Amino acid sequence: MAFDVQTATAWITASEAVVKANEARLTGLDAAIGDGDHGANMARGLAAALANIAEKEPATPGDVLVAAGRGIVAKTGGASGPLYGTAFRRAGKALGDATEATAEQVGDALEAALTAIKELGGAAEGDKTMVDGLAPAVAAFRQAVADGGDLASASVAAADAAEAGLAATVPLQARKGRASYLGARSVGHEDPGAASLALILRALAEVTA
């Protein structure tokens, strides 16, 4: 299976659904170490992503991701908005005008998303942010492709790695974003952005299965 307009759209649709289903959990994580709005922010941003895709009727999977990113940037309201929004836009641009992106191209797009988030937010791995989910996920995706895996198996590897990355944020002390004000008190909780990232990559694994 290739990553085409249908698959890309299904990914955003599934992401919106799973974030909505987990809205209260994401909000609870953010209430513990931030300001308690991550669930609402992500639900709002992904709903706007879907609305923008429906309006633009993009002709390539790259344009689907760019349209999603614009909707997310416009409506999320929190730090996750410009971060995820820029990530999706850069990922979409990395796909160029391919109508059926290969697993390798999707790997490049995920890498572009990671670079975008790091550049914009300045976070490194270990700072207890969504980067701690995405960085190992990108590495796992590319490794799976290098080992001969297809889009489906590489996406499962990425989702697994993101969930492991999320678990690994628990003992970390936040060094970026609101949670960093808490100092040592941010230790002992999952990072909300790493949690939403794991949901979104699991959605990718499901729509490519």
Added chain:
Amino acid sequence: MAFDVQTATAWITASEAVVKANEARLTGLDAAIGDGDHGANMARGLAAALANIAEKEPATPGDVLVAAGRGIVAKTGGASGPLYGTAFRRAGKALGDATEATAEQVGDALEAALTAIKELGGAAEGDKTMVDGLAPAVAAFRQAVADGGDLASASVAAADAAEAGLAATVPLQARKGRASYLGARSVGHEDPGAASLALILRALAEVTA
């Protein structure tokens, strides 16, 4: 003539009157290089000084100045409030429990006022503040007393020096208070606090004449 309760009270009364009569001018100076409230601030503070003196019925000239200072601190509302208020309170305390302060004691009290303003506000001479009026006034007052002058002539010398100090603030660039944000644009205007200071010392010369 000595500086007693009547003289001290007359000084604050005359200060309130002259500031009130010059309220628009002080406000205009502050509008040019600050926020345009110095006239209203000083009128309010000195009215509160008079009210507090009337309420406390102080028994010494020192206590008159302390009561005036407390009223000024409580009600002025601008930076001039804590500065003048602390200055009057320290001047009053410097007079101790003398019932008839000598010219020399009044010189010490003015010196205490200057020290208080410099300590609290951190301004030095040349920073375009009330210090540029008070510093030369204190020096002139003490010089007049050292030369054998009485309270009346020393007060005239102080008022003259304060007015010269005010004129000398025109070419200065502000380095303290709101006017300092203007940078070079504060040049070419009298400092409002130095202007009110000159009025208050002229009032001292008049009530001791």
Added chain:
Amino acid sequence: MTVGIVLVSHSPAVAGSVADLAAELAGPSVAIRAAGGTDDGRFGTSIELISAAVRSADSGDGVCVIMDMGSSVLTSKTLVEDLEDEADAPVVRLADAPFAEGAVAAAVLASTGQDLDAVVASAEHAWSMRKL
């Protein structure tokens, strides 16, 4: 242990809105009080409003005062001097800090139960924060 926070601004609206912003992040355990403007609601400063805010913010663990500029700073310094002469006055420390950033940092740290020294230090540390 919860240190109280008092925000002193020339503007009633700035003090109040920054207090609300800090409270959003710090949660309800921290007493954050605004002392903005004059006692009749104009731009400026009132020593009586600051004094009332300090007494209201204190729960026995001390109060960190954060000021915006000019008269806010000078009036807060004058209040600290006045409190020195008062028996059983609350323990008050002035933080030399950027107003909004210092307020958020101090309030969040106070919510973690740190003491007055640590809360003041966190506000003052906000000068070395960079944004870009």
Added chain:
Amino acid sequence: MTVGIVLVSHSPAVAGSVADLAAELAGPSVAIRAAGGTDDGRFGTSIELISAAVRSADSGDGVCVIMDMGSSVLTSKTLVEDLEDEADAPVVRLADAPFAEGAVAAAVLASTGQDLDAVVASAEHAWSMRKL
């Protein structure tokens, strides 16, 4: 020449009240616009509100944007990237500055007719201001 100022805060009330405070000192010659909160008035940031504020503040001499923290900074950076792709976009510079102190310094300096570089520099210089 008058540079415009845009204040981006997580809180609508903080952006608006700091804009009013800065305007009080800078006078009416400077366009100071607030972009606080989300487009539906919650705590947070809206790229559309910032974009509208920038366009409203610009009179052809450029706009200095001052942000409080977190999403305000990230969203403003994203807007600057977007404007790079737009023909005839206003010239926008982000100032790395303490929010309230930088806003006052930038607004007062803009009122003296200085250019965008000088206005941004004065906001950023506010990090080295001390209060006590």
